[in-house]
Amino acid sequence: MGFQVQFYRKSHNYGKALDFDFHGFVPNKNDRNVVVYVVWGIQERDMSSCHFSDSRCTGTERMDPTFDPNTMEAQLALKVILYVVLTWCGAFLPPTKK
Numbered sequence: 509m510g511f512q513v514q515f516y517r518k519s520h521n522y523g524k525a526l527d528f529d530f531h532g533f534v535p536n537k538n539d540r541n542v543v544v545y546v547v548w549g550i551q552e553r554d555m556s557s558c559h560f561s562d563s564r565c566t567g568t569e570r571m572d573p574t575f576d577p578n579t580m581e582a583q584l585a586l587k588v589i590l591y592v593v594l595t596w597c598g599a600f601l602p603p604t605k606k
Contacts, residue, residue: 521559521561521562521563522561524563524564525561525563528563544593546589546593548575548577548582548585548586549571549572549575549577550569550570550571550572551570551571551572552570553566553567553568553569553570554567554568554569554570555567
């Protein structure tokens with residue numbers, strides 16, 4: 509394991525962020541399992557309420573008022589992404605020729 513030089517107090521936001529970066533991403537037995545969320549209809553998170561050095565602030569979510577899941581483009585995008593994801597994970601395989 510590596511050695512970490514402490515520049516900031518552990519209670520300082522930068523100290524917390526450095527500690528999290530150094531100790532928070534240790535590989536374990538669950539690293540092969542990945543959960544993927546595919547989301548439509550949201551905008552970039554509003555981070556205006558967060559201090560720039562607060563590493564744990566997630567801001568607030570904003571919905572896209574112009575998003576319509578019933579359009580042909582949205583339905584096609586959903587169909588394509590599901591096909592790609594299911595094919596990639598092996599849950600859906602195209603029929604094989606005999």
